[in-house]
Structure formats: C-alpha cells, structure tokens
Amino acid sequence: AQSVAQPEDQVNVAEGNPLTVKCTYSVSGNPYLFWYVQYPNRGLQFLLKYITGDNLVKGSYGFEAEFNKSQTSFHLKKPSALVSDSALYFCAVRERYGGATNKLIFGTGTLLAVQP
C-alpha cells in the first residue's frame, strides 16, 4: 500500500536561513509526488510536483524539491526562509500505473515556523 511519511511535526528556522521539510514515500509502482501548503483556516494550495524528468523540481514562492528514487525521498527546500512561509506543509503521493489505484495519499503534515 502506498504511504507518505513526514518525520518532523515541526521545523523551526530563522528568517533568511535555508529550510528543509522532509518527506519519504512508499509505493509499488512509480510515484507522482506533490507538495501542498495550508495557511490557517484555508484549503490546501499546490506548491510543486514531480511527475517525470529532472529530479530537481521548482515551484511556487521560491520553493523546490528533489526527487531521490534510491532514498524514496522528496524533500522540500528553500534557500532563504521568509516569515510569511510559516504554514502547514503536506507531502502527497499518487501511484503511477494504470488500473484502479489512483489514490492521492497525504502525509501527516509539518508545521514550518519561521522566526524573524
């Protein structure tokens, strides 16, 4: 069964410092991988995705993520954090093969807190 793990409940970083939010996944086939962000009392907003091709994916608001097949990871990164980046971040995976399994499964979320 497919699954996503976000090992850190919370990540604290000072404004201007680089940030990393970790994500590992488990699927039988090949993965589609996603990062979403949720601000308080809001729905989820799409940040970036890996479907195929270049392992380094760039997304919205200066975020990027690196797909590492051997480590089954898809960590979210940003070179310089902003206070406005403080939010709840979700990693998600969808298995890539034909048939009935097209579930989009989310991790438990990581709260990013950026201190001024």
Next chain:
Amino acid sequence: NAGVTQTPKFRVLKTGQSMTLLCAQDMNHEYMYWYRQDPGMGLRLIHYSVGEGTTAKGEVPDGYNVSRLKKQNFLLGLESAAPSQTSVYFCASSPGQTGSFQAFFGQGTRLTVV
C-alpha cells in the same frame, strides 16, 4: 473561476443525525476525493472516485457513504453522525491519467457533532 466548491462551510449536528456534504467542480476533472483533517493526523482519505458512477474506499471509509452521479459533483453522506466524525472535511479534484495530475482543493467544511 469557481474551481472546487464545498457546501456547507460550517455545520453542527447532533449525534445520530444525518447530513450530506456537497462538492462541485467546474474543471471537468475525472478524479474526486474526500478527506478529513484532524490535528496530528494530517489528511486522511475517506472515499474517492475515478469517474462518473464509480466510487472506492479510502483509508477511513467507515461511517461515510459517497455518490458520483454527475461528473462535476461528489457527495459525502453521514447516515448517523458520531462525535468521532467531528473534523474538517476537504474535497479535491484532479485530472485523470493525463494532464497535470495536480489536485485542487475546496475551502473545507467544519463539522461538529455534539
């Protein structure tokens, strides 16, 4: 641009009451999903649909039923609400086997069962 619209946004139910949450999307997406979000649990998939007239169970389907009679609508039903179903419910839709695969989310329904 409406995207994904959830109705209602808030609801308080008494234990044992029933209700239906409506999700409507105007992007002609094949796939639709219902999730619940609880503190420390992330988003858990309740049911999903890969096309009109089809539904499938997700991770936590017990106590819920769904229907996808029209491609643009995905209904989530609670037949006999329980306090454990107090949660924030999110609907999402995405393209099928082609396209961007990106899921679009509604703004959520906050349900309290007392």
